[in-house]
Amino acid sequence: MTAAGHDRGVGKGVDQPSTADAPADSPYSGNQNGGRGSAITDSASKDHPVGTESKLTRRLGVAALVAMAATLFFGLIVSGPEVYQRDAARLFYVHLPSVAVAYSGFTITLIGSVLYLMKKSIFWDLVAGAAAEIGVIFTAFVLITGMLWGKPTWGVYWQWSPRLTSTAVMFVMYIGYLAVRNLELPAEVRSQRAAVLGVINIANVFVVHFSIQWWRGLHQGQTLGVDTQLDGMMLFSLFLGMVAFMTTGAWLLVHRFRLGWLQHQQSKMLLETAIAERNAEAKTATAYGQGA
Amino acid sequence: MHWEFVFAGYGVVLGGIILYATLLITRGRKVGAKLPPERRQFLD
Numbered sequence: 016m017t018a019a020g021h022d023r024g025v026g027k028g029v030d031q032p033s034t035a036d037a038p039a040d041s042p043y044s045g046n047q048n049g050g051r052g053s054a055i056t057d058s059a060s061k062d063h064p065v066g067t068e069s070k071l072t073r074r075l076g077v078a079a080l081v082a083m084a085a086t087l088f089f090g091l092i093v094s095g096p097e098v099y100q101r102d103a104a105r106l107f108y109v110h111l112p113s114v115a116v117a118y119s120g121f122t123i124t125l126i127g128s129v130l131y132l133m134k135k136s137i138f139w140d141l142v143a144g145a146a147a148e149i150g151v152i153f154t155a156f157v158l159i160t161g162m163l164w165g166k167p168t169w170g171v172y173w174q175w176s177p178r179l180t181s182t183a184v185m186f187v188m189y190i191g192y193l194a195v196r197n198l199e200l201p202a203e204v205r206s207q208r209a210a211v212l213g214v215i216n217i218a219n220v221f222v223v224h225f226s227i228q229w230w231r232g233l234h235q236g237q238t239l240g241v242d243t244q245l246d247g248m249m250l251f252s253l254f255l256g257m258v259a260f261m262t263t264g265a266w267l268l269v270h271r272f273r274l275g276w277l278q279h280q281q282s283k284m285l286l287e288t289a290i291a292e293r294n295a296e297a298k299t300a301t302a303y304g305q306g307a
Numbered sequence: 308m309h310w311e312f313v314f315a316g317y318g319v320v321l322g323g324i325i326l327y328a329t330l331l332i333t334r335g336r337k338v339g340a341k342l343p344p345e346r347r348q349f350l351d
């Protein structure tokens with residue numbers, strides 16, 4: 016995931032430009048081959064892939080695909096129905112792993128935010144943002160699969176019980192975090208505010224996790240613990256789901272981080288080009304003034 | 308019993324992952340194509 020030669024500090028006052036901002040005749044515009052792909056695309060060496068892919072992402076992607084296929088096979092076919100909830104319990108193999116990915120994403124956001132506040136490094140800011148986005152997406156999966164599991168089990172899709180409510184609040188809080196990352200502010204100010212929010216938001220992750228112990232509600236108690244009573248094949252399917260989802264989460268995180276990095280590089284390049292153009296104009300004007 | 312809920316849940320999750328991954332990869336290629344090689348170096 017590491018980007019080579021990453022700089023320290025955020026470009027001050029630089030907003031993320033749209034990819035459409037690059038001039039059409041720019042050597043990096045990607046429009047030099049009759050629109051069928053850029054010169055860079057064609058000449059890109061294997062060491063410098065055009066997009067966010069690399070050997071690492073390909074390996075992670077293949078591992079995620081294999082693990083996901085195994086989860087589907089064991090979760091939907093091999094593993095038997097649960098005694099009380101019957102086949103609806105099969106949602107367990109995607110619901111709980113989604114929770115694990117969401118928690119991991121928000122924990123990485125916390126770590127990235129703290130390190131950004133300490134080092135002011137754009138690298139950690141991008142890591143925090145990428146992890147929060149993954150966390151939000153998997154929290155959405157948690158809420159949707161939870162509701163679909165709730166209907167046949169509880170008779171309702173939704174109830175404002177502590178676990179469900181706190182999860183919904185967590186979802187909204189991290190959407191807020193992502194919204195702050197897109198505010199029209201100088202980049203340094205925006206990153207600073209997002210980092211503070213990334214630290215504050217983690218408090219609700221603890222509330223979500225311990226809500227089933229602190230308050231009574233519809234949601235079942237802790238599934239995995241010392242007194243786990245899961246059938247061997249169900250436990251194995253759950254383990255496969257955990258591996259599949261964590262690998263998928265890591266794969267998505269690398270891609271999301273690299274996309275953020277490329278956008279940052281594009282923003283920096285456009286700023287440098289604009290500064291060079293203004294300097295050239297100033298030199299021409301000075302030379303003209305001296306000549307006159 | 309209740310297979311419709313199971314398939315809906317698995318469909319949303321798998322479909323969501325595929326959609327998000329596709330968006331990330333295509334956007335990465337689009338942005339990366341506008342950058343010179345030295346600005347898109349990653350270490351594995």
